[in-house]
Amino acid sequence: MKVILICLVASLYIHGNDGTTYLPDDAFVPAIIAFGDSLLDPGNNNYLKTLTKANFPPYGKDFLGGKPTGRFTNGKTLGDFLAKALGVKEYLPAYLDPLIKDNDLLTGVSFASGGTGYDPLTSKLAGVIPLSLQLEMFKQYILKIKAKAGEEAAKNIITNSVFFVSANSNDFLTNYYVFPIRRLQYDVPGYGNKLVKLAVDFIQEIHKLGARRIVVFSAPPYGCIPIERTIAGGVNRRCIDKYNKVAQMFNGMLKQEIQFLASSLPETRVVLADFYNPLISIIENPQQYGLEVTDKGCCGTGKIEMSFTCNKLSKICRNDSKFLFWDSLHPTEKGCNIYINLILPDLMKSLFRY
Structure with missing residues (x-):
């Protein structure tokens, strides 16, 4: 209880490389909470009967002594970098981890x-946790922290936490464009509208539970993801303009x-973090960010491998810090770090400057 009270009155300071303070002196973030897909999954899929896993080498080769944790990259994920950037902790754990403290x-x-x-349908096709079940897990989580910290402290934690949601890529790339069901029901704009409605509904649900x-x-940029370049980018594996326009x-x-x-939501900040333009900038200007390869991943050929096809038998690039992508879909730890540094200043202003 004492730890919680200390967290609730502490002032956090976030500094950029140039010394700029992004988080106001009177702001504090006791916790961060993440929902969505593999960009924020630190290992929940380890406990599911699914082929969509990353709890084996070479995943995690640069994470805490080379430990594969289920993170879909070589090291830290976006969630880990965000937890550190907000002054909360070094790593964001998986809720389903039985050893969680x-x-x-x-x-x-x-x-x-x-x-x-x-x-x-997307999660059903992959055999993974849908957002509806993630929401139920969040409700369980609230009960747990109430039991551990008390009703008032738990409320303060939820109210002052930052919530992150990452979904949509699998909806289009592993559902709409692979399986015929949704294409028979919706054209592209119609399906986009459906997804936006579902996203807004989800935001409203976590808001009802206290998220502010x-x-x-x-x-x-869907069309510039390595596996999509391989599938639909032609001999030269160019970015697919059609997918980027989607x-x-x-x-x-x-x-x-x-x-x-x-x-329409009083005393609430709902922010859209741009994932498109920063990645396009990195892909088109790799040297500016200390990178060399942005059209393929580090694992295997880098053109098609991901999850179980990126495994201990796969050849690994010599220096993954020069690659934007780890496998054919997910960014490297270096790529995640570059992206977070690009969006952090504006993100902090949007969340905390009133």
């Missing part, structure tokens, strides 16, 4: 499940709805 519960967890999306600082990641269309819809939602 009380302090980890009190300072935040991730409910994210690699392979999921806003569309319930919510960050939603936009769609990345991402831009979805982002435009989502931005409009989030702005409307944010204006």
